[in-house]
Amino acid sequence: KAGVTQTPRYLIKTRGQQVTLSCSPISGHRSVSWYQQTPGQGLQFLFEYFSETQRNKGNFPGRFSGRQFSNSRSEMNVSTLELGDSALYLCASSLDGSDTQYFGPGTRLTVL
Amino acid sequence: DQQVKQNSPSLSVQEGRISILNCDYTNSMFDYFLWYKKYPAEGPTFLISISSIKDKNEDGRFTVFLNKSAKHLSLHIVPSQPGDSAVYFCAASARAGGTSYGKLTFGQGTILTVHP
Numbered sequence: 001k002a003g004v005t006q007t008p009r010y011l012i013k014t015r016g017q018q019v020t021l022s023c024s025p026i027s028g029h030r031s032v033s034w035y036q037q038t039p040g041q042g043l044q045f046l047f048e049y050f051s052e053t054q055r056n057k058g059n060f061p062g063r064f065s066g067r068q069f070s071n072s073r074s075e076m077n078v079s080t081l082e083l084g085d086s087a088l089y090l091c092a093s094s095l096d097g098s099d100t101q102y103f104g105p106g107t108r109l110t111v112l
Numbered sequence: 113d114q115q116v117k118q119n120s121p122s123l124s125v126q127e128g129r130i131s132i133l134n135c136d137y138t139n140s141m142f143d144y145f146l147w148y149k150k151y152p153a154e155g156p157t158f159l160i161s162i163s164s165i166k167d168k169n170e171d172g173r174f175t176v177f178l179n180k181s182a183k184h185l186s187l188h189i190v191p192s193q194p195g196d197s198a199v200y201f202c203a204a205s206a207r208a209g210g211t212s213y214g215k216l217t218f219g220q221g222t223i224l225t226v227h228p
Contacts, residue, residue, distance in 0.1 A: 004155070033214040042221065043156075043201065048214025055213040090155050094214070099144045099205045101216060103155030
């Protein structure tokens with residue numbers, strides 16, 4: 001079974017721009033969670049989607065948003081990028097009712 | 113407010129010996145715990161988990177112990193192998209109550225180095 005895939009793997013943007021990251025979960029997994037990893041803050045939960053609905057959200061500003069499609073694929077969007085948004089963005093999928101999440105390789109975002 | 117803490121930033125072990133990675137938590141609502149292993153430029157890989165109704169779970173060379181009264185868990189790797197060298201994260205979730213959908217709270221990680 002294929003794992004979680006994320007595209008693109010690397011991205012360079014400048015301040016003020018916006019970015020969209022994509023995540024395809026493991027087949028059959030309908031829950032998708034997003035995390036931000038930085039050296040200072042570690043792995044921080046952004047939000048979770050299930051059946052195209054956001055069920056949970058972390059403590060991030062409204063510039064961070066996401067959505068999920070009917071095939072469970074998910075996207076996250078960051079608008080008005082700031083230097084501090086430079087991070088590894090990780091997507092994870094799980095079966096509904098399970099807390100075991102399986103992570104993708106991540107998208108490394110650099111904001112200049 | 114760091115609810116999950118891994119107080120040892122690094123651990124160095126000889127090949128064949130036991131590696132013990134520790135994790136403490138403060139939130140008594142956490143009832144499910146996981147360990148992940150991460151290599152640079154890759155996403156975390158799930159290793160093993162434990163529910164709060166258990167105090168031990170084994171999977172091959174990996175054993176996780178949970179001490180609920182002390183709010184402490186540990187991961188034992190026996191025997192340690194050079195390929196185990198990576199960053200290890202413990203994570204926790206609060207399943208009961210249904211308000212923490214999809215949210216894992218992670219520790220800061222421990223860098224394990226296994227020397228041949």
